[in-house]
Amino acid sequence: MGKPQASPPGGALAGPARPAAGRWFWFPLQDLGEKPPSSPGQGPGVRGARTDAGREAAASRQRLGRRARPRWPGAGPPPWGAALALILAVLALLGLLGPRLRGPWGRAVGERTLPGAQDRDDEEADGGGPADQFSDGSEPLPGGCSLVCKPSALAQCLLRALRRSAVLEPGPRSWLSGPHVQTLCHFILPVVPGPELAREYLQLADDGLVALDWVVGPCVRGRRITSAGGLPAVLLVIPNAWGRLTRNVLGLCLLALERGYYPVIFHRRGHHGCPLVSPRLQPFGDPSDLKEAVTYIRFRHPAAPLFAVSEGSGSALLLSYLGECGSSSYVTGAACISPVLRCREWFETGLPWPYERGFLLHQKITLSRYATALEDTVDTSRLFRSRSLREFEEALFCHTKSFPISWDTYWDRNDPLRDVDEAAVPVLCICSADDPVCGPPDHTLTTELFHSNPYFFLLLSRHGGHCGFLRQEPLPAWSHEVILESFRALTEFFRMEERMKGLSRHRASFLGSRRRGGALQRREVSSSSNLEEIFSWKRSYTR
Structure with missing residues (x-):
């Protein structure tokens, strides 16, 4: 068996060699929910596309090693769409009536209001954060969003990317809100x-x-x-x-x-x-x-x-x-x-x-x-x-x-x-x-x-x-x-972290070779000068 093809997943997919764990290949199978074939000469097929081309491709896949599958709209x-559509239509009606029946925080009419809830709603309307519980340790973002995280270099990188993004900028409110x-x-x-x-x-x-x-x-x-x-x-x-x-x-x-x-x-x-x-x-x-x-x-x-x-x-x-x-x-x-x-x-x-x-x-x-x-x-x-x-x-x-x-x-x-x-x-x-x-x-x-x-x-x-x-x-x-x-x-x-690690390794090896060469030329080096050299190197690295 050969190695997997390097082509993108849009083309014909050749069968890869089987690794130690798992079996990855096409084979004839019978879906537990499928009815048996009507004719004696018809074998079990793979349930795939809902078209004639899909059924033909499913029949061709019964030959071991054939992995091509027709493209089909997802x-x-x-x-079951007819049954679910009725329920979703009711939900759509509730969604359209939601602004009339619910408060700013989505409370239904008649729902018990906790002490201080109205104040939080007023803060939200005035531009406050989405939730008071997350205000500690959160960073404000455009559009009334906030980023809740533990401070770190990765968090700062992500925060800068989100603040530069124009996606979070607030737009005009519409019926989609x-x-x-x-x-x-x-x-x-x-x-x-x-x-x-x-x-x-x-x-x-x-x-x-x-x-x-x-x-x-x-x-x-x-x-x-x-x-x-x-x-x-x-x-x-x-x-x-x-x-x-x-x-x-x-x-x-x-x-x-x-x-x-x-x-x-x-x-x-x-x-x-x-x-x-x-x-x-x-x-x-x-x-x-x-x-x-x-x-x-x-x-x-x-x-x-x-x-x-x-x-x-x-x-x-x-x-x-x-x-x-x-x-x-x-x-x-x-x-x-x-x-x-x-x-x-x-x-x-x-x-x-x-x-x-x-x-x-x-x-x-x-x-x-x-x-x-x-x-x-x-x-x-x-x-x-x-x-x-x-x-x-x-x-x-x-x-x-x-x-x-x-x-x-x-x-x-x-x-x-x-x-x-x-x-x-x-x-x-x-x-x-x-x-x-x-x-x-x-x-x-x-x-x-x-x-x-x-x-x-x-x-x-x-x-x-x-x-x-x-x-x-x-x-x-x-x-x-x-x-x-x-x-x-x-x-x-x-990628920047890998560059910094490579640079630090290069600096460490370079300084190590210099120290070894200096030790051969001058055996006695004061401890204070060594500490000063190490301290200055660490300062330049952390910057």
């Missing part, structure tokens, strides 16, 4: 034109499958910017935990493609057309599948920098990966858009009922095609009768027939912040104070994490909803621009 309408409108536009509006994706299926160590969608187009002519470091960087994008490929994920991939990145979208088992070939789904914060996917991406692009971006509830997977891998991670920098940090409390408290019902309906419809295959391991009747996200999560991963565990044990293994102290990669979290899904930042964000950990940075804005951060069309979401600019600042910072 924003096709889902089969409401948090519900921002959130709904993010979840239901398609991106036009849809990106072209080339899919790879990755067989894991336990014979499960995950999918990698490489974004290969379209790219506006004359706007592609080459990477300053030479090789284009790979941008790994992790969607939300429900498997919904949203407008902003596709928009981020298109923008990154124009900026010289190789975007690739990671899909979990059974998500977004990825076949479920074994009766095992990925728990909320289990990064084992992501580890193998990152190892494969590193195998295909060994010299390219790797950045990662997660969306919403998908941030639990990225944070778990960074915590478990620590300094051995292949990721250079990461960003989380509207992350869910206190996941257990988030499940136990519940979401506003329209969002809770919408996300729950989405998951039930996604897993309904695998109901027969999951009967041996999961109580499917209890699963599909669940009335909340917590009940659904418990029925799927805790109350299993083979190895049941408690709710506490489940979160001991899947809490994304369980190993956060081991993370050694800069992580930028972009959050909004009016997030209707995560809730107010003083209850959902861990302040001590950003004040004590030098690798975590919080960009807190006043408006943006949940994963929205939209601007007037045709401009992309400003969170996308901020993420790519922060990655560029990280690249320049690390």
